[in-house]
Amino acid sequence: MVGDPVSFEGVITLAARSAIIRELLGHPETTLSEVLVLLDGKFGKVIGEIRIGELLEGRAGSAPNSEYDRKIVEVVREAPSKPVSPAYVRERVCGPRWKRQSAIVRLVESGQIIRTGVTSGTRYWPGKQSE
Secondary structure, three states, X not given: OOOOOXXXXXXXXXXXXXXXXXXXXXXXXXOHHHHHHHOOOOOHHHHHOOOHHHHHHHHOOOHHHHHHHHHHHHHHHHOOOOOEOHHXXXXXXXXXXXXXXXXXXXXXXXXXXXXXXXXXXXEEEEOOOOO
């Protein structure tokens, strides 16, 4: 990897958030009372920050995420200079911060982009070509 080490705490939090959303979507019989009990657990803060819109978007299927992810990869790959900052991506790909962060986690996990640095030093590099 190029540059500073990745902030694993932030990546882990975003990965946990994605995993919790997938788990909730996989069990639509779960009640809000059951989710409320989970707020006292290890991932309570992460669960408490999940928005209903994220669950509704996830329920709609993976096509929107695929298209959104593709846009981010395209912005990073086609940038005139590399690496690119999160601000560069934000200015070119619309959408809420949580959606962009979730997409970045998916893309880093799949190797389509490479994340280096932390906080204001975070930069994105093109990764392997998607298949």
